[in-house]
Amino acid sequence: MPKISAPTVAEHRDAQRTALIRAAEAVLLEGGLAAATPRAVTERAGLARSSFYDYFPSKDDLLVAVALRAFEQWNEEIGVELAEAAPGLERLRVFVEATLRMTADGKHGLATSLREAELTPKRREDIGALHAALFRPLEQTLAELGHSDATLWAYLAQGVLGAGVQLVEHGANHRAVADSAFQLLTRGLPA
Template identity: 65%
Template structure:
């Protein structure tokens, strides 16, 4: 039996799986989607190649695990940023600023790197369900502004935020984009 590096086998397995997810993320961000293979991920994690299949049945399963970890981290950071924000426009401003700052810091890079993944339909559906959970903070912010009942308002604001994320991802200053996004959402195209 191999040595375990945690108090219990379950904790050891969780640590090994987390190491594979971190290694997969690193390979994905450094070398792209095609470079994410069981061999490259296990080498990066310092594990035997056969270990991959103890934790993930397929590459899709690893990619979804990487995406889930990134989504959960993003969600936690947004929630932290919104802590203590005054409900209403102040909360909306903080949400927009945090979204653009986090994008500028590269925290949206996983989404871009995974966008070309040809995931199986069931795995893609799992991922989309979790991605939809990212809308919860936005829905809460909009509810404080009296807009939570409007599905179109949520979708339109999400679209504007998505366009802002794309701009920041392509090198536009995140502060300027945040200002434009906030102005567009709160005042429209004209004052």
């Protein structure tokens, strides 16, 4: 029987699984999707290659676990920042600034890598549901501003933010992009 490095087998298994997910994140950020092989991930985690399949039936399952962790962390960080902001325009500004700052910090890099993955339709749905959860705070913020169809406006605002994310990922200053995106969302294009 293998040695466990935690008080219980369940805690040991959880720690091993977490180590594989963290290793996969690092491999994805450094080398992209093609580099995230079971061998590379287990080597990075310091585990035997055969142990990969004890925790993940397939590479798809690992990639979804990485996405889940990234979405949870992103949502948690945005939630903390929004909780401290006053409802309305201040909360919208905080949402825009946090989204683009977190992108500049590299937190959107995993999503960029995972977009290239050829996942099964079911796994794509799983990730789509996670992404939808990130959409809710924006929708709630726009509802607070009195938009009668907050969902429609949130989708349009998401388009502006998506363009902002691309600009920041290509080297634009996140503060300048956040200011411009907020202006576009609240006052329209400058004259």
